[in-house]
Amino acid sequence: MPTIVVDVMPKAELLDPQGKAVTGSLARLGHGQFQNVRIGKRVEMTVEGEVTDEVLAEAKKVAEEILSNQVIEDVISIEVV
Template sequence: MGRIIVEVMPKPEILDPQGKAIVGVLPHQGIMQFGDVRQGKRFELTVDGDVTDEALEAAKKAAETVLSNPIIEDVVGVYAEEQ
């Protein structure tokens, strides 16, 4: 069974309140190295058999039309996961 990973992030100009909340909590946990956090989404799509070019193209289409909101999000990755 193959797996395709789709990664979606908010566009840079869109506010990310979840990322702001996370970056605000990190110092309270003793984690001081990070000045900013952006939170995105990861989808795992499974296919029967190996991941083909056709399956990757279908995943890209799904990413652009169903898995993301193109007004406020960018699809930043669509790739086969190594197993």
């Protein structure tokens, strides 16, 4: 069965407290060259049958309406792997 991967990230303009906390930890642990950490979701789901345009359109709808909160998050990619 094909797998669809949906990537969701917090909106760029919003504060990402979790990301900030990890950024701070990286600096304290000597990995200061890595900055501006932002943490989102990577959702995998299998789909029965072929991935047609209709299925992808529905996956987009599911991604935007169920898998993410459009007030604070953006769906940044939907791909078949």
